[in-house]
Amino acid sequence: MYNEKGNLVKLVEMDNEFIIYLKYATTDNFTGQKIYNSGECWIDKHTAEILIKAKNIFKTAGYRVKVWDAYRPISAQAKFWEIMPNHDFVAKPPDMRKIKKFRPTHMNGLCVDITLTDLDGNDIAMPSEFDDMTERASLNCIKTSEEGRKNATYLKEVMESVGFLAYDKEWWHFYDVSTEPTPFMDFQI
Template sequence: MTIKNVKAKGNLVRLLDMDPEFYVDLIYSTDDNFTGSKVYQSSECYIDKDTAIQLIDAKNKLKAMGYGVKIWDAYRPVSAQQRFWDLLPDNDYVAYPPDMATMTEFKNSHMNGQCVDVTLTNPDGSDIPMPSGFDDFSERAHLDYPGTTGKARENAETLRDVMVQCGFTPYKGEWWHFYNHNTTPVRYSDFEL
C-alpha cells in the first residue's frame, strides 16, 4: 500500500490519511468520557501503520457487509494512560501505566498505537445496537455476557469475527477492544494529541 501525504509521528500515522472512509469519534477528545473532561487536545486519530493496514482490511470487509466502522480510540499517550489509572486503578479495564525510565519490553498497546477501540455503524455513520456503550465498566462490556441478545449480540459477533479474520485479537472484557499481535511491539510514546 503506497499512500502519499500521510501525517506520521514515529510508527504512528493519521488514520484518515491512510483511508478517509472511517468515522472517527475519539471519545477522549471530548468531555463525554469516564474522566468527565477532555484528555486529548486533538480529535485526530493516530495508529501504528501496520495496525492501520489491518484495520483498513477489516473496514473493507465490513463495508461489503453493509456496515460503517467508527473509531473510539487508537493511539493513547502514556500520560493519558497514567491519568486513566489515577481515576480507575482496575487492571481489568485500565492497563497499569508503565515506568518509561526502566521499561525495556513493550506489548501491543494503545500506548504504541497497536490496538484499537472500534464499533460498527450504519453506512452513514449512525449508531446501531451494540452490547453497551464505550467504557462501560461492567459485565455488559463482555461479549459473552448472558444479557446481551438479539441484534446487539449479532453485531458484536460480526465485528469480532471480521476483526479476527483480519489478524486482530479481541479482549474478552471489552467487545470493542482489539490488539494487533501480528506486529512486533514498539516503544510506547507520549506524543501529544
C-alpha cells in the same frame, strides 16, 4: 506521503472512510474530562493497514467503522489510572525506566476501540455503550441483547480474521497481534 510520528500515521490520511469520534477528545467518556488536545486519530501504520482491510470487509456487508480510540499518550494512560485504578478496564501505565519488552497497547498505537454503524453513520446495536465498565461489556455476558451480541461477535470475527485479537472484557477493544510491538510514546494529540 503521510504525516508520521515514529510508527504513527493519521488514519484519515491512509483512508478517509472511517468515522472518527475520539471519545477522549470530548467529555463524553468515563472520566467526564477532555483528555486529548485534538480529535486527530493517530495509529501504528501496520495497524492502520489491517484496520483498513477490516473496514473494507464491513463495507461490503453494509457497515461503516467508527473509531473511538487508537494511539493514546502514556500521560493520558496515567490520567486514566489515576481516575480509575481497575486492571480489568484500565491498564496501569508502565514505568518506562524498567520496561524491557513492549506489547500491543494504545500507548504505541497498536490497539483500537471501534464500533460499527450503518452506511449513514447510525450506531448499530452492541452489547453495551463504550467504556461500560461492567460485565455487560463482555461478549460472554448473557444479560445483553441477542442482536447486540450477534453484532459484536461479527465485529470480533472480522477483526480477528485480519490480524487483531479481541479483549474478552471489552467488545470494542482490539490488539494488533500481527506485527512486532514498538516502544510506547507520549506524543500529544
